[in-house]
Amino acid sequence: GAVVSQHPSRVICKSGTSVKIECRSLDFQATTMFWYRQFPKQSLMLMATSNEGSKATYEQGVEKDKFLINHASLTLSTLTVTSAHPEDSSFYICSAPLAGGGETQYFGPGTRLLVL
Amino acid sequence: TQLLEQSPQFLSIQEGENLTVYCNSSSVFSSLQWYRQEPGEGPVLLVTVVTGGEVKKLKRLTFQFGDARKDSSLHITAAQPGDTGLYLCAGDETSGSRLTFGEGTQLTVNP
Numbered sequence: 001g002a003v004v005s006q007h008p009s010r011v012i013c014k015s016g017t018s019v020k021i022e023c024r025s026l027d028f029q030a031t032t033m034f035w036y037r038q039f040p041k042q043s044l045m046l047m048a049t050s051n052e053g054s055k056a057t058y059e060q061g062v063e064k065d066k067f068l069i070n071h072a073s074l075t076l077s078t079l080t081v082t083s084a085h086p087e088d089s090s091f092y093i094c095s096a097p098l099a100g101g102g103e104t105q106y107f108g109p110g111t112r113l114l115v116l
Numbered sequence: 117t118q119l120l121e122q123s124p125q126f127l128s129i130q131e132g133e134n135l136t137v138y139c140n141s142s143s144v145f146s147s148l149q150w151y152r153q154e155p156g157e158g159p160v161l162l163v164t165v166v167t168g169g170e171v172k173k174l175k176r177l178t179f180q181f182g183d184a185r186k187d188s189s190l191h192i193t194a195a196q197p198g199d200t201g202l203y204l205c206a207g208d209e210t211s212g213s214r215l216t217f218g219e220g221t222q223l224t225v226n227p
Contacts, residue, residue: 006158034214043122043204043220044159093158095215104149105215107158 003027004096006108013084014116021079021111023050023094029074030096034105035067038091050077050094084115119143122205122218130226132194137203137221140187145207148188149215150179153202162190195225 003026013019023033031052036044048069049057056069068080081088093110121140129135139148147166151159163172165181165188172179176199178191192199202222206215 004158041222043217044206045217046214049214091156095158104161104164106161107151109158110156112156 004094004106004108006092006094006111008111009109010112010114012114012116015085016083019081019084019113021081021092021094021113023077023079023096023108025075025096025106028096028098030077030098031074033071033077033094033096035069035077035079036093036095038093038110040091044093047079050079052077081113084113086115089113089115120205120207120216120218122221124221125219126222128224128226129195131196133225135192135195135223137190137205137223138187139189139205139207139218141207142186143209144185146185146209148181148185148205148207150188150190151204151206153204153220159204192223195223197225197227199223199225 005024005026007022011019033050035047037047038044046059047062050069050071052071052074058064066082071077091110091112093107095105095107097105123138147164149164150162152162153159163174163179165179168183168185170181176193180189200223202220204220205218208215
């Protein structure tokens with residue numbers, strides 16, 4: 001099946017620094033990718049929709065200047081958490097629908113962010 | 117925003133028991149997906165149901181999509197410790213669009 005990778009898998013940073021997370025579709029092209037955040041023992045919360053070649057669409061309550069999304073190519077979307085704070089610590093997961101595959105979305109393995 | 121109510125949120129059972137997880141909404145979905153997630157990993161797709169009344173089986177797992185495409189259920193027969201995990205249902209309004217996730221069901225199967 002289709003594969004989505006994320007890098008890094010884990011990151012620890014100091015408060016105030018920025019962290020970039022990459023999401024790649026390895027064997028298919030994705031004009032759209034989705035970014036989710038998941039807190040412990042909770043479900044996935046959609047943060048934004050990343051669109052190749054255009055601006056991302058953010059969900060209500062998600063600060064676009066805080067969570068910068070760039071979808072520069074058909075296989076890569078990046079999420080940058082700017083000026084990270086401890087409350088940004090979470091599990092960030094991306095997904096991509098397989099074009100022509102109907103409803104199926106493939107999820108990355110997630111990135112664990114810990115802000116000290 | 118469509119909401120998906122998933123129940124129960126937590127379930128702890130003994131090996132060999134059967135269980136059912138429910139996913140309900142007041143809205144209609146074009147499709148509904150079930151995922152299983154292990155700690156520290158991304159969700160893994162189990163099944164996608166698209167037709168009202170559809171039933172799909174995956175070994176000991178049986179998935180059903182309601183006739184009105186507003187609800188779904190996951191039934192596990194003779195649960196095993198390896199079935200332990202977070203089960204998530206997710207629906208979308210339009211094919212390939214953003215998914216709405218249920219709250220998740222944390223299943224623990226004790227040996």
